Amino acid sequence: MSQPLIAPSLLAADFANLQRDLNLINRSEADYLHFDVMDGEFVPNISFGFPLLEAARTHCQKPLDVHLMIVQPDRYIDAFADGGAAIIHVHYEACTHLHRTLTHIRERGCQAGVALNPHTPVEGLIDVLESIDVVLIMSVNPGFGGQAFIPHTLPKITRLKQMLVANQSAALIEVDGGVGVGNAAALLQAGADILVAGNSVFRAADPIEAVQQLKNSHRP
Ligand code: DX5
Ligand code: ZN
Numbered sequence: 001m002s003q004p005l006i007a008p009s010l011l012a013a014d015f016a017n018l019q020r021d022l023n024l025i026n027r028s029e030a031d032y033l034h035f036d037v038m039d040g041e042f043v044p045n046i047s048f049g050f051p052l053l054e055a056a057r058t059h060c061q062k063p064l065d066v067h068l069m070i071v072q073p074d075r076y077i078d079a080f081a082d083g084g085a086a087i088i089h090v091h092y093e094a095c096t097h098l099h100r101t102l103t104h105i106r107e108r109g110c111q112a113g114v115a116l117n118p119h120t121p122v123e124g125l126i127d128v129l130e131s132i133d134v135v136l137i138m139s140v141n142p143g144f145g146g147q148a149f150i151p152h153t154l155p156k157i158t159r160l161k162q163m164l165v166a167n168q169s170a171a172l173i174e175v176d177g178g179v180g181v182g183n184a185a186a187l188l189q190a191g192a193d194i195l196v197a198g199n200s201v202f203r204a205a206d207p208i209e210a211v212q213q214l215k216n217s218h219r220p
Contacts, residue, residue, distance in 0.1 A: 004188055006214050007032035007065045007174070008207070009198030010056065011047060011145045021202065022059045028211040032065035032086065034176070034196045036145075039070035042094055043143035050083060057084040065196075067115060067176065069142045070094065074101055081108035089113030089136045089174075092120055102131040113174070117142065118150050122160040129169045134194065135160060140177030145198040149178030154190050161191025181210075184217035 008030050013021040025033055033056060038047040047069075056064060063086035068076065073090040074097075080088050088105045092114050095101050105112040114125060115136035125132065137157055140147040157173060164171055172193040179187065180200030187195060195214055204210035 003215050004184070004192065004217060005031040005172075005194040006211050007034040007194055007196045008201040008211060009034040009036060009145065009176075009196050010052075011036045012198035012202035014202070018055060019059055021207075022056065024207045025211075026061045028208040029215045030062055030201075030211050032194070033060050033062045034065045034067060034198075035085075036067050037070060037076075037080075038143060042071045042091065043069045045143040050079065053080070053083045053085075063087070065089075065113075065174075065194075067113075067136065067196075068094075069115075074104065077101070077104055077108060081105070081110050085110050087111040087113050087134055089115045089134065091115045091117070091142075092124060093117055099128050099131055102128060106131070106133075115142075115176070118153065122156060122163060125160075126163065126167070129164070129167050129171065132169070132171045134172045134174050135164075136174045136176055136196075137192075138177055139175050139179065142177070147178055149183055154186060157187065157190035157192055164191075179214075181213050181217065184214050188217060 038045045040046040065087045066080050066085040067089045088110045102112040111133035113134040139149050139153040174194035175192045176196035179195050179197050201207050201210045
């Protein structure tokens, strides 16, 4: 059984000690650094943008997993590709021409991700599956770190996994929001491949150990 990929979320880092926290991630078994961009319109919060991306790219050795919680994300795909993103997630709910957007992300050499809000059914992806590298299942309403995991996400992941298998899709399943050692095994059992973890890593007594525990989570 393969280990999950772990993506600590920078949103939960201590920005007054950014280099220290990025070094913790560098020394950990994390596979990505999750980078949450919020515009105050798609979600009721504003996070950070290009200056922090530059700092992350300079000081973090992990590939950047960029989660765009913004309206009209097409406006910024080139800038995030130029900024070193490995994966760019756009929200399904924010894209009028999703196929075009995903194609653009791939043309820029990045992996194309689609994020789904908790109320958005996975079945809406059926006609763009060939253009998707990663599906990001939101297990909280996006906008804030430290929220409680929404339980109906688990059967949703199971349904998505079944849909991917039935359509011979190699897309990975990423889960974001309220993820920690308490629910990691169940998420993997349902079909998750990548776990985003903000507070459960950065607010742990030992963030490196917290990443390792998530990495060693086993399907029950
Ligand atoms: C929420 C963000 C998440 C957040 C996760 O809108 O997309 O990536 O940072 O934080 P935790 O793991 O603390 O729920
Ligand atoms: Zn996120």
